[in-house]
Amino acid sequence: MRREIETLGLWRRAHAVHDFFAQRGGADVARQVAPERVVNSLEVQSLTKTFGGLRAVQDVSFAVLEGTVHAIIGPNGAGKTTLINLITGMYTPTFGRVLLNTRDITAKAPMELPALGMARTFQNLQICMNMSALDNVMVGAHLRQNSGLIAGLLSLPRLRREDRVCRADALKAMERVGLSSCAKAEAGEMPYGALKRLEIARALMTRPSLLLMDEPAAGLNPTETASIGKLIRQLAAEGLTVVLVEHDMPLVMGVSDTITVLDHGRKIAQGTPTAIRANEQVIAAYLGADGVSEAGTALGHQEAA
Structure with a gap:
């Protein structure tokens, strides 16, 4: 129960931070990508990875629009790390493809990707x-x-x-x-x-044309996290495409244009921060099925406030 309450509080805080950024040109309304300029910087097509009999990632597909911040979130064990390692060439997929600026990079080694336009930061400092x-x-x-x-x-x-x-x-x-x-x-x-x-x-x-950031806020205090959020938005405004893997929900909701949610290796939702925050399947993945009604009601009250 304590975990559910803490997680619910995190979602509430995410809502407030989302609104803060939105009022300043952040999430959801950060940029309206003109139809003639809709270009996918990254395309993940039916990625699947098995380790023995375990499917760590199962048929995951999504596209990342050029110049946007696209977050990948999910509970612990959702498959985020495996997915990122597949995208960056650390793992070879069992099935599926990865395209960077329309070029197939599925078979590329990690050291080849910077020359092709992809860079990565790590949760553990290098x-x-x-x-x-x-x-x-x-x-x-x-x-x-x-x-x-x-x-x-x-x-x-x-x-x-x-x-x-x-x-x-x-x-x-x-x-x-x-x-x-x-x-x-x-x-x-x-x-x-x-x-x-x-x-x-x-x-x-x-x-790079695309920067993949792995837990950039890990270990940071709230002031430092807010500063990293502003930097991410700044980089996107300059035209850099950012793929963000992060556990800090207020940060994710505040800076993202689009969010992809994983659970047990599968993609269960994708949309704007507003849509994801209200998605009952996402709430269930984080809080458990018993918390859906309570969390949904609380988020609804927050929405109306």
């Missing part, structure tokens, strides 16, 4: 703590640098030019995520919230 913040961000550009080992050892002019360009791009990426004052800081001395932004800056160095 930061080199003994390097400076700027150097960490510059690592993200390694796929764009073409000078070989010999050129590097000899410090040839071409490599030096590439390094200057890379450094300038890294500074711009840090400014983009609000870390312009931290360029010389040692990563190991930076607060956790700043490290989350640092990883986003590094991902932006690959110049």
